[in-house]
Amino acid sequence: MTASISETFYEILSVGPDADTQQIKKAYRKKILQTHPDKTSGSANNNEDTSSSTVSLIKEAYDTLSDPTLREQYDQDLTKAAQTQGYNLSGDGLDTYSLESFEYDDSNEAWLKTCPRCQAPCSIKLIEEDLEQGTDDGEGGLELLVQCGSCSLWIKVKYMEEGDEEEVEGR
Ligand SMILES: [Zn+2]
Incomplete structure (x- = not known):
């Protein structure tokens, strides 16, 4: 097969x-x-x-x-x-997910997602720093590519720039 x-x-x-x-x-x-x-x-x-x-x-x-x-x-x-x-890294042809499809894990301060391909739980992980690397998606939002830690699948994640950055840490 x-x-x-x-x-x-x-x-x-x-x-x-x-x-x-x-x-x-x-x-x-x-x-x-x-x-x-x-x-x-x-x-x-x-x-x-x-x-x-x-x-x-x-x-x-x-x-x-x-x-x-x-x-x-x-x-x-x-x-x-x-x-x-593998995948090319232009993001072309990658499945796109919104950040809302991730689960936020408070203890790790990370967004976690079960890989749609290999189904390894929480194998796709985004942290605050990753989200700061996002690029303009041309539609008013941001996008970035992230790889499954288990099967190396790449997906594209779209999200809006959050206005709640003051939450990060009251310096
Ligand atoms: Zn995977």
Whole structure:
């Protein structure tokens, strides 16, 4: 089995990396219905080849993710694939997350996130100093790239400049 990091089975089924078996089953049924030839017949369908390969991909994704053993193996493959393939650092094509999707950890004064790819808990970490390195995202906010400490996945984080810097320390 080869794991593609450009379109993971999670992405194919449109489920989160922490989706449980019930959610995966539901997502699978929905996807299959959407791509079922009966649903699209009538309209001239030029995408027959595409849709049949999509269906087999959806099935493969479901078969893998609904089986705990296969899923574990797949997750490991994904991690490896992410490590070998790497990412360019321009940020192009990276998944973008808002800082709100991070959890703030008071004791470490850090924003933590479970990696969407390898699912290592809190493996993506941002501290105040990191946020000061952000660059203008051209939309009035800031953005920066951060790497998962576990599988080396890069993601892009967008956030607004906080006005509450006086909180940092009353010097
Ligand atoms: Zn990771």
